[in-house]
Amino acid sequence: MQSHCLWETTAREPSPDTARLGHDREAAVCIVGGGITGLSTALHLAEQGIDSVLLEAGESVASGGSGRNVGLVNAGLWIPPDDIVEALGWADGERVNQILGAAPAAVFDIIERYAIDCSATRTGTLHLGHSAKGCGELARRHDQLASRGAPVTLVEGEACHALTGTRRIQAALLDERAGTLNPAAYTRGLARAAVEQGARLFTCSAAKGIKRDGGRWRVTTEHGSVTAPHVVLATNAYTCDEWNQVKQHFFPGHFFQVASQPLEGDAAERILPQRQGAWDTRMVLSSIRRDDQGRLILGSLGQGEGRPQAYLEQWANQVQRRYFPELGKVEWQTSWTGRIGFTPDHTLRLFEPQPGILAASGYNGRGLTTGSVVGKGFAHFIASGDDALLPLPLKRHAPIRARGLRSAAYESGFTLYHAGQCLRVVT
The missing domain is CATH 3.50.50.60 (FAD/NAD(P)-binding domain)
Incomplete structure (x- = not known):
């Protein structure tokens, strides 16, 4: 990679x-x-x-x-x-x-x-409920957005599985304004x-x-x-x-991404078939999307630069196997990181x-x-x-205090969470 x-x-x-x-x-x-x-x-x-x-x-x-x-x-x-x-x-x-x-x-x-x-x-985005608590949060967001006239739909059950390509997600919030x-x-x-x-x-x-x-x-x-x-x-x-x-x-933070080689076959085509971008309701979210050449692109909060490639591959493998086990082994092509202002x-x-x-x-x-x-x-x-x-x-605005400590706390939390995913402690 x-x-x-x-x-x-x-x-x-x-x-x-x-x-x-x-x-x-x-x-x-x-x-x-x-x-x-x-x-x-x-x-x-x-x-x-x-x-x-x-x-x-x-x-x-x-x-x-x-x-x-x-x-x-x-x-x-x-x-x-x-x-x-x-x-x-x-x-x-x-x-x-x-x-x-x-x-x-x-x-x-x-x-x-x-x-x-x-x-x-322009097919929208999907916020994925990864747990019962996450699905409850999506329902809350849906009601708040719908009350303001936003074109949002809470998709559940088989309709959700068809839209996302995974049976691990029981509900997803589709926002038709997005893309x-x-x-x-x-x-x-x-x-x-x-x-x-x-x-x-x-x-x-x-x-x-x-x-x-x-x-x-x-x-x-x-x-x-x-x-x-x-x-x-x-x-x-x-x-x-x-x-x-x-x-x-x-205070600065980071977001890393890992992209696969272009994927082909029925298992790949079932993943986000309408090409919505998606992210889940995890404490430290995972983003999921496809590009126009069929790659699977996974991402999460935290620093990827300077990490061993094996670490990033292990994390990507765990997320992919959790959501899309039908793909089998995936070849990861590249990784990169960008900064976020929190x-x-x-x-x-x-x-x-x-x-x-x-x-x-x-x-x-x-x-x-x-x-x-x-x-x-x-x-x-x-x-x-x-x-x-x-x-x-x-x-x-008053300057933000303890910016360095906030950044360090965020990055430490992200790292521990990802380590738990890699070790299968976090599911």
């Missing part, structure tokens, strides 16, 4: 030609971070005729979590809608539920308008569309600092700078520098560290859809001063 991101090697959407920033430049907006949030901001600014310069530290725009996630076009946040209201209050909670509930439609609209070749499906895609291809497509509309993108151009320059902000890199009245910090879980205040507003209440943060600077953090594993919508909302706010398109109003 190799160690590289499957999405990068199978994406048909080419990455646009970019170069390193080598001179001092001026723009209306400087965007730091070439993931989905930053690229969506650049694209939607360009659609309104607003000039932007985007700085990406990596060699390509899809090198971070935006190109390495599971590729689920999910609606809403990770936690159920009533829990969101409890955490944020009624007004902000229902605002999140409404705007992020419509986020998959916004993603598919971008894909269609700019003909992004990202293997998108799947190749995240690296989608991110590249956003970049291509932004450039076509007039945005200026620079890779290998890590921002080194930011300071006031008269009434504007000056963002410096190793070989040049960008001066602009507005700055968007779109680095989220990949924020490393102390000057970047986003770092104070999440927050204690599992909700995102949108804020202004300083006047003229916008920032986002804490997508908690829902960055594909959330980042797309936040980028559009940031662009609208910069153009009009109106934050109505953002999932939350811009607010001040």
Whole structure:
């Protein structure tokens, strides 16, 4: 088994030609971070005729979590809608539920308008009840979502077995708003569309600092700078520098994935035959999906990089044998890991560290859809001063305490859980 991101090697959407920033430049907006949030901001600014310069530290725009996630076009946040209201209050909670509930439609609209070749499906996603308790949680989520008009169905018994391809799952929550895609291809497509509309993108151009320059902000890199009245910090879980205040507003985590060789035969075709993306209700979830070439792709919370390949293969074998024993022995092709920005209440943060600077953090594993919508909302706010398109109003937030301890506790818990799966202590 190799160690590289499957999405990068199978994406048909080419990455646009970019170069390193080598001179001092001026723009209306400087965007730091070439993931989905930053690229969506650049694209939607360009659609309104607003000039932007985007700085990406990596060699390509899809090198971070935006190109390495599971590729689920999910609606809403990770936690159920009533829990969101409890955490944020009624007004902000229902605002999140409404705007992020419509986020998959916004993603598919971008894909269609700019003909992004990202293997998108619109058959929904499945939340799988792996136990009686998990099925009860799905029923609770179903009732909350259905009461808000979401097209969700609780599928049970034989209908569930046919939809999932496993008899280990007795109930699944089908969300018809959602779907799947190749995240690296989608991110590249956003970049291509932004450039076509007039945005200026620079890779290998890590921002080194930011300071006031008269009434504007000056963002410096190793070989040049960008001066602009507005700055968007779109680095989220990949924020490393102390000057970047986003770092104070999440604690980092990871999500690893393991992909098989393309599968064939009746047993393989029974697994997610409608190609929904899926994840289960385990304490430490397992994600399950197929790609357009028939691979089985399993994933879970935790760090995969640096782990022995035998460990990852053993984990993947145990999950596969648990859910899909009819497959027999599976050959695993590759593994990879991406980062997640967590927050204690599992909700995102949108804020202004300083006047003229916008920032986002804490997508908690829902960055594909959330980042797309936040980028559009940031662009609208910069153009009009109106934050109505953002999932939350811009607010001040206290820095998250004990970030390192939280990350270590999460990773330790994930590791112990996976070890239990490998040893068949956890079933």
